[in-house]
Amino acid sequence: MTSYYFSIIGTRDNPVYEFEFSSFKNSLAMSTSTSVPGKSQFSASIKEMLPFISNSSLDIIEDAQWTTNLFYLGKIDSFYGLLVNAFITQGNIKFVLCYDVSNGTTQKYDDSSIKQFFIEANDLYVKCLLNPFYSVNDAIVSPDFDLRLKLIAKKYL
Amino acid sequence: MSNDNIILPSAASLSTLSIADNPKSGFGYNPSLGPLSNTITPESSNILLNRKTLSLTPTSGNSIYDKNVNNKKINEINLSSLSFLFCEAVNWTHRNSKGIQDLETRLNGLGYQVGQRFLELIKLREGVKSSKREIKIIDILRFIHGTFWKSIFGKTANELEKSQDASNEYMIIDNVPLVSKFISIPKDYGNLNCSAFMAGIIEGALDSSSFHANVTAHSAPIDGVPLRTVFLIKFDEQLVIRESLRFN
Numbered sequence: 001m002t003s004y005y006f007s008i009i010g011t012r013d014n015p016v017y018e019f020e021f022s023s024f025k026n027s028l029a030m031s032t033s034t035s036v037p038g039k040s041q042f043s044a045s046i047k048e049m050l051p052f053i054s055n056s057s058l059d060i061i062e063d064a065q066w067t068t069n070l071f072y073l074g075k076i077d078s079f080y081g082l083l084v085n086a087f088i089t090q091g092n093i094k095f096v097l098c099y100d101v102s103n104g105t106t107q108k109y110d111d112s113s114i115k116q117f118f119i120e121a122n123d124l125y126v127k128c129l130l131n132p133f134y135s136v137n138d139a140i141v142s143p144d145f146d147l148r149l150k151l152i153a154k155k156y157l
Numbered sequence: 158m159s160n161d162n163i164i165l166p167s168a169a170s171l172s173t174l175s176i177a178d179n180p181k182s183g184f185g186y187n188p189s190l191g192p193l194s195n196t197i198t199p200e201s202s203n204i205l206l207n208r209k210t211l212s213l214t215p216t217s218g219n220s221i222y223d224k225n226v227n228n229k230k231i232n233e234i235n236l237s238s239l240s241f242l243f244c245e246a247v248n249w250t251h252r253n254s255k256g257i258q259d260l261e262t263r264l265n266g267l268g269y270q271v272g273q274r275f276l277e278l279i280k281l282r283e284g285v286k287s288s289k290r291e292i293k294i295i296d297i298l299r300f301i302h303g304t305f306w307k308s309i310f311g312k313t314a315n316e317l318e319k320s321q322d323a324s325n326e327y328m329i330i331d332n333v334p335l336v337s338k339f340i341s342i343p344k345d346y347g348n349l350n351c352s353a354f355m356a357g358i359i360e361g362a363l364d365s366s367s368f369h370a371n372v373t374a375h376s377a378p379i380d381g382v383p384l385r386t387v388f389l390i391k392f393d394e395q396l397v398i399r400e401s402l403r404f405n
Contacts, residue, residue, distance in 0.1 A: 143185035
């Protein structure tokens with residue numbers, strides 16, 4: 001099963017939101033095992049590297065930001081079997097998704113579903129931004145946001 | 158240093174969430190804990206898989222997250238209510254300000270936040286599939302002059318000009334700025350222009366798309382159009398250099 005690490009990074013390269021999970025697909029069939037469906041299965045050594053991996057891709061994102069005018073930048077980086085996809089909004093907020101493809105090769109990863117995930121995450125982010133008590137670059141601590149994001153993660157990934 | 162004093166990366170506007178505040182419901186990101194705070198637990202996994210509805214906050218049932226902000230239909234509001242609201246905003250800033258310059262800066266600051274938010278909203282409404290990010294100075298200006306202006310003020314701005322004197326100055330000209338339509342400036346207020354609010358909106362939108370600029374509003378009446386306002390956009394010098402390096 002693919003594990004994912006999703007982070008929203010603000011304009012000052014500050015973390016706005018992070019979320020670790022694994023694919024919910026086929027999780028019901030495997031729920032007989034002791035693992036919790038959706039819980040990320042990154043090894044401990046990778047886990048602590050994840051924020052660094054996503055932040056190290058920021059340079060590449062900023063290069064791509066000025067060479068293409070698309071929102072979805074596609075797969076931009078890889079790091080020891082971890083792939084990094086990114087999405088950037090007009091307001092310079094970066095959405096980064098790191099995921100491993102090395103274990104559990106049965107699940108073919110699908111670029112268009114990642115894109116769709118980003119688009120809906122952007123939708124949620126904009127709604128969050130419309131809140132007068134939220135300002136750009138603040139951490140998103142709303143439980144409601146978290147729940148909705150987890151639901152779209154379950155839907156697409 | 159005790160646990161309570163851990164530095165939060167960015168939650169400036171919130172009362173601090175400390176490392177001890179683990180969300181009880183399993184939902185909600187805590188920046189001092191990182192991804193540990195909202196990791197999938199057996200309970201939250203169960204909720205997600207079985208589509209249980211749950212009330213996390215007092216507003217959960219009627220939250221903005223469930224509403225569709227993406228509708229193409231423009232919701233119009235009454236001009237007089239907008240004018241009264243803006244009148245009150247000017248009144249309030251005036252009371253707090255020390256002078257005309259200060260008043261304009263404060264109005265600009267009010268608009269700035271509107272610009273930041275509106276920019277993302279309009280890009281969302283354009284549809285991520287069909288629209289594109291603006292990465293050139295001239296494109297972002299056209300976007301602001303056209304689409305952006307139209308969705309905020311209901312019409313496009315009248316003119317978009319490049320300054321002849323400086324390569325980093327542009328002007329957006331509006332003959333009847335919506336917010337200051339019913340405002341007449343007393344004589345002893347010099348060249349105060351309440352469209353500084355609109356200038357702030359432009360500045361907020363430009364800044365967050367990383368086109369750092371200073372935007373000011375100036376009255377420039379001509380015959381028959383007494384309210385004509387010029388929004389002078391002065392980009393950072395470096396921006397012009399950046400642009401010439403990237404696209405030439």
